[in-house]
Amino acid sequence: MRIVRSLTAVATALALVTPVTAAAKAPYDVPRINWGSCGAAPELAPFQCASVEVPTDYDRPNGPTTTIALTRLPAADPAQRVGSLFINPGGPGAPGVPFVQQIASSYSPQLRARFDIVGFDPRGVGLSDPATCYPTAAEEAVVLAKLKDFPVTAAEERGYIADAAKLAASCRRTSPDRLRHMSTANVARDLDLLRRAVGDAKLSYLGYSYGTFLAATYAKLFPNNVRALVMDGTLVPERYTGSNGERLPVGARYRQGEAASDSYQQFLLECKKAAAACPLNALGDPRTVVENLLERLKTKPIGHFDYPTTVGYMFGSFYSSTTYPALAQQLAELATSATSAKAVRKEDYPSIGNALQPCIETRNTGRPLSYPAYADAADGRAPHFGRFRAWIGIHCEFLGLKDQDAYFAPWPNQVRRPVLIFGTRHDPGTPYEATRPFANLWPDARMVTIEGWGHATSLGASKCADRLLTTYLSTLQAPSDGSTCQQDRKPFDPLPAGKSVAGLIR
Template structure:
């Protein structure tokens, strides 16, 4: 083996080991916070009045509910959590309240509740009040924002690529991420240190009590499974019904952010390979099936490493947006045929040899790189833009406090080279995703966070759903969740796509029986896909 590579690998693994050794779960007294007073009941009112959105008052109402900003300080600083209740359509047969979370982190949960029929069966919507909420720091719950304007955001990330390859691209990406962290330190506000899933679970327990429920009913998708697993181990006796779909690996996620990201990349690579195999087997039903499918794909990927391909309309396909398009397409089963057509069109253009090539990468920021930028260089810049910043940064905040990363940003470009040997399509992208957390202004080891144990016995069995070809939370994560939770059963869905509820009839039937009647599926249950990945042409 190359000595230089071996040395880099040793450095990277040593940093991972430091991260693992430094991770010290908080003592039970710290995370098992209990309120000394009964929470105030939620004051529901028309959504137009509460959140400024004219939703049908006959269907839903809203509230702003106050919770502690910092559960550990003993101070009385409060923040407001935005809640939306879609009332049961058959109130005479109402079972109770069902809280939902769509994942993220950083995603609003209000729309998920208002459009609950997209993931929940009519009988569930009829018999539960469906309650969605914006977690702390998200949307209407005191959105955490690192930029003062949209122009400042665009300026900061102007030369950053999500899959940087050349030295100039890597340097530009590293500099942009440090600028980002510095801006978060100056602009995000006092809630930034308290963006942990532990605090979201505490908020959820207060909301549960505030709507008059003694026990929690909960449906969590993707990152929402992390909220559910955390709640289940903080308050196991209060779990009545919990469906977790598109599961994370809670142990790995809270103990080793780097390894978690590496395994996400490897999982995506497995899904991509399955997609190429299915395409080959589908023949003419898959637009990309002619010839050696895998060889054609590798040719496209390696061509894009050399520079962008210019489409006839002038649009540039870069390695970064190509990789992003793959992730999006592989995450939704219904998009697989369109993804295959896009690959076929791009391959035909490359074969013609008329596409554009790289003349230069993003502006080289200089050999000093991002290390030489003093904090004042970012904090003191004038921002002339006046367009309100459209996004939010709570998702990054949750990731950086929940997922431990070593404070050593220079290891990430090293890992990018290592990971792409194992995951040539997605390894580099996932390695650079962790850069902001290595320079984040709040250190995870000082945060009020929960990292287990995950094996407390819940009052009722938790129902887990896992797609076999999930591109975002790999199927192995669902199996890991099942092994860590003391009282859970896993249903495997033999399908592509991220999450199954509302997309797979079998999974919907199982979750409906569980939520309405407490019925559990047989151990080892597997659901078939609704339809093949590539339906027969003309069918």
């Protein structure tokens, strides 16, 4: 799971409570969707766009409303249409409108024929009344550009904590009402209204990464409204929310550092096996070359690349094995101090400034001054990447806002239909070892292992996974639990012709 780039904020520790479910609350008016053009850009011509209003606070159905932006690619064969397939790309905080507009053509012809493929920006995100931390986007961009991925020295750590407190205060001043109501539970309630608005009796849904947590939350609130759920790159809800009792930062709780460390080892292994196809081999043993580079960058940056930037860049590159060759080339250039080493844009990889939803719906440590110790321990378990991911929740320690309608526990659900769950063996964002515990929350989960590399890779990386996904969504025929799929290519194989979806899933 990636904490996507959106300066949006931070929360206090929350008690573990089970809130009143949406089904028990007052009825809500179903919004009317007036689909229209998505703009003049030729690539958007096949899509339709709209926005609807939903209750900001579901305890006050006739009170203020929140705008939700949507897009859809209508089913190519209306006569065979099953319904709408709602898609969430993860995050938390990744907008679904641009995601669907970029990747809808990557789904199988059968899926596109039988479903309207629908994306939406969750409340507080993108075009859906975004929660921001500064009055203008320009001011926010200035602060964002100055953020390091994580601190290294003791002086940097003190400054990082102080800056996190300042950022949280700005978020609290700028978007308090939006932040108080943007929990995943409320996104799930929005999703159920959208399901009703498109006329579907039951929900068909495909969620990646954080989108699996949204699916788990929906299943708790609306277990009888499920037709089909596909979840790829799973988050164990107890780790995400902190209901497992671990007194750790959110990034350490869901083991991203350890998962990224595994991906790093896989990158080095595949590089060595690739011989001349991996440029690091020309410089010596890949592990020695990269480790020496990282150590040198701690005190001697090369252009835009210092140690935190390089670790963050590597982490983002592990999200798709199609980027392994480019990563190897960049590291080789840095190792030789080549002046051609490109600048890395901040938005190319995740960073600490992105914490949004976790801040208002997960438990914090209550010990912000202990983050250096947490980071040291995480670095011991997973060098380089443990420290990086341990810091991602620091802003949340200072926000002081919470969503009273957030859902925390328990997580076993009562969905009677089979659900399909994918886990990639070497996933840096959502650890593979979390897949079976997540599957165990469902009465009838069919877990499929994708043998390969990258984050939430059922889209575009495995024809086998695509076939299982399409069959399940179209016919409700699920594969056997414990099935396995192979990826279609090795990390350093030549790229096939066509679009890559690398980096889109958060």
